[in-house]
Amino acid sequence: MTYDWVELQKQAHDEFTARLDAVTDWDAPTPDSEWNVRDLVRHVILEQQWVPPLLQGLSLRDAKRTLASLGVDLAAEWRAHSAAATRAWESTPSNATVELSYDRVSAEEYLREQVSDVTIHTWDLARATAANERIDDGLVAAVWTVFEPQRDTLEASGLFNSEVPVPEDAPLQSRLLALTGRDDRR
Numbered sequence: 001m002t003y004d005w006v007e008l009q010k011q012a013h014d015e016f017t018a019r020l021d022a023v024t025d026w027d028a029p030t031p032d033s034e035w036n037v038r039d040l041v042r043h044v045i046l047e048q049q050w051v052p053p054l055l056q057g058l059s060l061r062d063a064k065r066t067l068a069s070l071g072v073d074l075a076a077e078w079r080a081h082s083a084a085a086t087r088a089w090e091s092t093p094s095n096a097t098v099e100l101s102y103d104r105v106s107a108e109e110y111l112r113e114q115v116s117d118v119t120i121h122t123w124d125l126a127r128a129t130a131a132n133e134r135i136d137d138g139l140v141a142a143v144w145t146v147f148e149p150q151r152d153t154l155e156a157s158g159l160f161n162s163e164v165p166v167p168e169d170a171p172l173q174s175r176l177l178a179l180t181g182r183d184d185r186r
Contacts, residue, residue, distance in 0.1 A: 001141075001145075003142045003145070005094075005108060005111045005112055005115060005142075006089050006090060006111070008115050008138075008139055008142050009085075009086065009089050009111060009114065009115050009118075010086060011136060011138075011139055012115045012118040012119045012122065012139060013082045013085075013086065013118060015118075015119070015122045015135060015136065015139065016044065016078070016082075016118050016121065016122045016125065017078065017079070017082070018131070018132075019122055019125040019126045019129060019131045019132075020041065020074075020075055020078055020125065021075070022126075022129045022130075022131035023037055023041070023075075023125075023129050024129070025037065025129070026038040026041075026074075028128050028129065029128065030124050030125070030127070030128040031123075031124050031127050031128070031182050031183075032124060036128075037125065037128050037129065038074065040121060040124055040125060040128065041074045041078065041125070042070060042074065043121070044078070044117070044118060044121050045070060045074065045077050045078050045081050046067075046070070047114065047117060047118075048078075048081040048082055048084070048085040048114075049067050049068070049081050050063060050067070051084070051085035051088050051089070051114065052066075052084050052085065052087075052088040053066045053067075054098050054099065054100070054110070055088045055089070055091075055092040055096065055098060055107060055110075056088075057096070057097075057098075058099075059099055060099055060100075060101060085114075089107075089111055092107045093107065094106065094107050094108035094111070095107065095108070098110045112146050113146070115139075115142065115143065115146075116143045116146045116147060119135060119139055119140070119143045120143070120176075120177070120180050120182070122135060123135060123173075123177060123182065123184070124182070127184075133184065134173070135173055137172070137173075140172050140173045140176055141172060143176060144172055144175070144176050147176060147179050147180060148179065151163070151179060154179065154180065154181075155181070160180050160181045161180075161181025161182075162181055163178055163179055163181060164177075164178040164181060164182065164183045165178070166178040
């Protein structure tokens with residue numbers, strides 16, 4: 001199946017925004033034991049800050065120089081950086097080359113990674129805030145195509161916990177979350 005990753009990026013950002021609007025306790029724990037809600041939201045915002053300079057072709061070092069400190073209103077920061085990232089994705093050819101910390105990749109590969117990151121963290125934020133945890137089926141299916149081929153390397157990357165065992169017939173969202181070390185059972 002072919003996906004429109006720019007549209008999926010917008011959808012992932014809309015889903016994250018909806019969960020962000022439900023935050024009442026910025027110190028609440030998240031499924032990632034090292035982060036509270038504030039830390040999680042800051043992480044997602046910081047990832048978006050990198051998008052415009054990297055898509056402009058800046059090196060990591062030069063892109064880092066463009067990053068500003070985040071203010072205290074993380075919801076406003078999210079909206080500003082989400083919008084800037086979206087504009088950058090819309091104006092960058094999918095075959096442009098982007099320098100990341102681990103390699104030079106196509107803009108589309110970077111976009112797929114970004115959509116996946118925001119989508120998984122949307123669930124984290126939903127779980128932390130007792131918001132709606134259901135993510136759009138199409139978005140989940142697209143992100144599955146990113147993570148499932150990496151099944152054997154996700155935990156080894158150090159970015160994910162061990163895969164959580166779930167039945168093979170579990171809903172795709174449950175299998176996706178389990179693949180990234182998250183347990184969606186209450």
